[in-house]
Amino acid sequence: MTNPIDTLFNERNATRLMTHVVAGDPDLESSLDLAERMARSGADLIEIQIPFSDPLADGPTIMASNQKALDNGTRPEDCFKMIRRLRERVSVPLLVMTYANIPYRRGGKRFAGECAAAGASGVIIPDLPWDEPLPGLRDALRNRGIHFIHLVSPGMSDDRLKTVLGLASGFLYLTLRVGTTGAASGIEPRGLEFLRKVKSLTRLPVAAGFGVSAPDQVKRLKGRVEAVIIGSHLINLRRGQGVEAVESFLHLCKSSGNGRPRPE
Template sequence: MPNNRLTQLFREKTGNLLNVYFTAGYPKLEDTVTILEELEASGADLVEIGMPFSDPLADGPTIQASNMVALDNGMSLKVLLKQLEGVREKVTLPIILMGYLNPVMQYGFERFCEDAARVGVDGLILPDLPFAEYEEEYKPILEKHGLSLIFLITPQTSDTRIRQIDNLTNSFIYMVSSASTTGSQVQTNDAQQAYFSRVRNLGLKNPLLIGFGISDKNSFELACQTAHGAIIGSAFIKALQNPAEVRENVRGFLKSIKSEPTVQA
């Protein structure tokens, strides 16, 4: 079982965890490490770096567009891993790489895991990696390099499959809020609440982070009432589009999520 910054975080902090997603190479090619540094300074608990791909199936328009900009900027797996060299001298946040299987297989799965671990990556999210193939073929490779693989569950995921995922997971489970793409708003409807309750009542051993539709302080706090934390992606990508300097955009967005309520005298 990996013992990395990710597993350590979940041992040390049990609630209100903020996971922020951004696309590597967006808005500019060289922004990756700057954004990482500012996310840590501004209070993020962990971070997902999106590995740009031309056909990101689970992602909505905002993240799709950021993928295309990043690819046009010249971002690739090779460039990203080069940018992350030495990042652990500056950043202690757990780092997850999120993307799709095709570029990873082109790079070479084990070579990719080896290089990612070498530069300080703690985990991977590969939504299109088949569950059975992971269990049979890829799990030993990830474990060899100390990497956690994070699985997604949705309202359509059966209790049996959720329990299988929980048994194979050693960090957290990514709880997709609804059957939609990224950027869709969290809806506090009866069906969604029934889904949240169903998963909560399974008594899973791994923490849950809710993603898809978490966009502001209110939706973040709402998600934290149900799960151990939440993942913000599309709303953060939009914040990076502001004309201000990238550090200022990161700082301002995280302040809007994590600010304490003002106390009236």
């Protein structure tokens, strides 16, 4: 069976939107509703984060979301159940995002099985670089047809970049800046330069994020990447102005990103 991520990126002339939801913030029902509305408002891929006590790659916004979700008693199994329910409601590819200790404690094989049962198409673990082991995880994901998504960042050595390009499947998660999520807004020249370099080295689809928080930034990336990632900004919008603000922001991005026309 073809992975839905591959099906999505088979059509190359559109810029897709990828969004981020922390499961359990403010509660699981709300995250489910938020993710569903995102899909209906133009999100083409959705990352669902299983909250962790010490999210190393995340800035203040997503960190606070993780804390909130954990304060609510959100457990990994609850997140998988939520993803399963989301899977039944929307057709966009779903990705499980979390930190290495969560799959490490559950065991790589079990974690992969849970991802598969929940209907996830990809897994993102920012603190698990390709040259560190997590017993059973990568093999089990491959066997179940789930992509392990690799991150690439400006400043990487050419050697490491080439190795990652050789290992990667699905798409590349490219950070346009070196930093934590949501810490700064704006697209830096260094990020675009790195993007050009990566593009010249691979035919893999590229999803780019870190610093994207306005429709015109999405527009700027149009044609250069296969997907734009919007994370912290949407969480801030929901927290400050509610779910409707997230929906209208995504609609705006969609029209400036000129994505595929929606059936509804």
